Amino acid sequence: MNKKYKSLYFLPLAFVMFACGGEAEETSESAPDDSVELIEDNDDTDLLASTNMDPRTFGGDKNENQDFIDEINLTEGQNSNNVGSYVGSFGKNMINISIFEMTDGKASGYSVCAGNFRKILGTYSEDRADAIHFVMEEPGDDKYDGSFDFELITREEFIEGSWTPFNEGQSSKEFQLSKRFYSYNASVGKYPQASQRELTADDVNNLTEDELTEMRNEIYARHGYSFKNKDWRYHFESLDWYMPTGVDIREKLTDTEVINIELIYEYESYFEEYYDDYGR
Incomplete structure (x- = not known):
């Protein structure tokens, strides 16, 4: 795993310079509360806070976009009809397009992609017996926004179509997404023990x-966190159990996971300080 970028264990809020249609520009600048910060290993900013900070609360108020996602709260029962979450490849990234309302030809939804959240609104029409045609647009207040044109194949439960940027400088994308239902599972991943029980020094020393960072980031991945860090995003999006569902999952961490994140981060910090003498 490339160590160029390292995400802070407490997930503070920061600036995102891209939407899911654009290429990721990772940054360590502080800014609006619509994302989660990633910091470069050689960044001089003193953001390595005490491990006594609770990872569920450190970093400020809850992201308002996550509030919106949690209020919608697409359940397995809702996923039984045409509304629900559709997930798959979107250029180099994975996208989750969630449709939560279809009424009188108008549709509402949102997308989660590369650590970014966008609302989408538009129309639908039942042009064929087995398909529903959607035309939906992002708000347009971001230079990477665009419009979606896709069909929902009802029997097969997948959508296929294209995304066209409002800005001509961006590239269009075609996609095919399958319907999926997210359910938290503490047993998935390379290091499931980090979500199942309190770790001991013998588990991590x-x-x-890189292994410590993967163990820590797996905890967030199990909760559906959409990574902005390119290396970790590509890593988790390659795993069949992973599904990006949110941009701020701090409140979802269990007590056990909070304790383990603090322990793992303590060892990561120690590793950085005493690299020549630590580990194998």
Whole structure:
């Protein structure tokens, strides 16, 4: 795993310079509360806070976009009809397009992609017996916004179509997404013990820095966190159990996971300080 970027364990809020249609520009600048910060290893900013900080609350108020996602709260029962979440490849990234309302030809939804959240609104029409045609647009207040034109194949439960940017400088994308239902599962991943029980020193003291960071980020991935860090995003999006559902999952962390994140981060920090003497 490339160590160029490292996400802080407490997920503070920061600035995102891209929407899901654009290429990611990762940054360590502080800014609006619509994202989660990633910091470069060689960044001089002193953001390595005390491990006594609760990862569920450190970093400020809850992201308002996550509030919106949680209020919609697409359940398995809702996923039984045409509304629900559709997930798959979108250029180099994975996208989750969630449709939560269809009434009188008008549709409402949102997308989660590359750590970014966008509302989408538009229309639908039942042009064929087995398909529903949607035309939906992002708000247009971001230079990477665009419009979606896709069909929902009802029997097969997938959508296929295209995304066209409002800005001609961006590239269009075609996609095919399958319907999926997210359910938290503490047993998935390479290091499931980090979500299942409190870790001990024996669990972590012989891991490399990359292994420690993967163990910590897996905790967030199990809760559907959409990573802005390109390396970790590509890593988790390659795993069949992973599904990006949110942009601020701090409140969803269990007590056990909070304790383990603090322990893992303590060892990561120690590894950085004493690299020549620590680990195998």
